[in-house]
Amino acid sequence: MGVPLAWSRRPNPVFGDEYAELREVLKAARVAAGLSHRSLARRIGKHASHISKIESGQRRVDVLDLYRIAKAVEVAPEALFRQIAGRSDAISESGAEA
Numbered sequence: 001m002g003v004p005l006a007w008s009r010r011p012n013p014v015f016g017d018e019y020a021e022l023r024e025v026l027k028a029a030r031v032a033a034g035l036s037h038r039s040l041a042r043r044i045g046k047h048a049s050h051i052s053k054i055e056s057g058q059r060r061v062d063v064l065d066l067y068r069i070a071k072a073v074e075v076a077p078e079a080l081f082r083q084i085a086g087r088s089d090a091i092s093e094s095g096a097e098a
Helices: 017-032 037-044 049-054 063-072 077-097
Strands: none
Touching: 017 049, 017 063, 017 077, 037 049, 037 063, 063 077
16 A cells, blocks of 8 residues: 555645746836736747736746746846845745744
8 A cells, every 4th residue: 555645745846935936026027017928929929818817826937937927018138136145045044044
């Protein structure tokens, strides 16, 4: 008899705190640029549902999409990544204190 399925699954990183921060940074950049899901999706060659699923945590964002999104919202990709890294570091540090 094996381990029950509920106990054998690893946590999905899409729903973790660090990934939530990534999604928030991406959404804030889109909103600051004044873009809807549809207009951002059009700029990166995807469907609006692709952007919606990234922002809601139903889909992971790959590095090429991250780059394309940054360019589409007119933010330097490295600046966007620094924002994400800073938030991720803050989560890691607060977890280390606990």
